[in-house]
Amino acid sequence: MKEKNKKNVAEFLGTFALVFAGTGAIIIDDVSGGQVTHVGVALTFGLVVTAMIYAVGDLSGAHLNPAVTIGFWAAGLLPAKQILPYVVSQCLAAISASFVLLMLFPDHGTLGATLPSGGALQAFVFEIILSFFLMFVIVNVSTGAKEKGVMAGVAVGATVGLMAMFAGPISGASMNPARSLGPALLSGNMGMLWLYIIAPVSGAVLASLVSCRWLSFEGCCENGGA
Numbered sequence: 489m490k491e492k493n494k495k496n497v498a499e500f501l502g503t504f505a506l507v508f509a510g511t512g513a514i515i516i517d518d519v520s521g522g523q524v525t526h527v528g529v530a531l532t533f534g535l536v537v538t539a540m541i542y543a544v545g546d547l548s549g550a551h552l553n554p555a556v557t558i559g560f561w562a563a564g565l566l567p568a569k570q571i572l573p574y575v576v577s578q579c580l581a582a583i584s585a586s587f588v589l590l591m592l593f594p595d596h597g598t599l600g601a602t603l604p605s606g607g608a609l610q611a612f613v614f615e616i617i618l619s620f621f622l623m624f625v626i627v628n629v630s631t632g633a634k635e636k637g638v639m640a641g642v643a644v645g646a647t648v649g650l651m652a653m654f655a656g657p658i659s660g661a662s663m664n665p666a667r668s669l670g671p672a673l674l675s676g677n678m679g680m681l682w683l684y685i686i687a688p689v690s691g692a693v694l695a696s697l698v699s700c701r702w703l704s705f706e707g708c709c710e711n712g713g714a
Contacts, residue, residue, distance in 0.1 A: 495570075496577040498544035503552045503581035507670050508588065509536040511600025515593050530656060534649020541641035549630070550641075553664040554578055559623045559692030563700045565630075575666075582670030590674050601671035602660030602684050611659035611680075612687050618651045619663045619691025620698075627699040663688050 513532040517524035560566035604611030629640040652661040668684035
């Protein structure tokens with residue numbers, strides 16, 4: 489298999505696992521009367537991200553998230569030609585995972601869709617800030633000598649779990665347009681999807697610009713992506 493196809497397959501498998509496990513935890517928490525718990529859901533998201541980074545990171549970088557892919561491009565760490573294949577792979581994976589969950593739980597109303605508990609503006613600001621710090625951590629641990637460190641996956645997974653733990657009840661702590669797209673599309677909860685596309689991408693791009701243009705992290709803007 490060609491190298492670029494391997495990368496796309498890796499992104500598909502990693503994102504499928506993320507959405508299947510993460511939104512699956514939300515669904516199972518609902519149908520089991522809260523046995524998974526909110527903390528359990530947050531840990532599930534963090535742990536599956538950690539696992540997939542170590543599983544497919546050497547192949548594709550384990551973005552698992554269109555906002556991260558665009559953020560890497562903004563940081564100069566990904567060629568523009570790779571954006572569309574990655575994003576398509578991630579979105580198809582999320583839709584596929586949500587389809588499987590729909591088959592397993594046909595009576596569930598949201599399939600784990602991200603929905604704000606308060607106003608749209610509140611959730612929008614939360615998602616920008618959460619995505620900013622997620623991308624800030626990702627850029628910092630994936631550039632320069634640190635990219636060889638065995639703790640990079642733990643750092644990113646812990647950040648996802650932390651954000652989901654404290655912000656999940658307010659905005660859903662998506663930070664990932666693909667993660668929000670799959671459940672929204674398959675459950676019909678499309679009204680707030682725009683928020684979970686625009687805010688994460690905005691936060692990720694801003695983090696890349698701050699990290700690479702202002703703080704000048706080692707390794708940024710070396711691959712001609714920006």
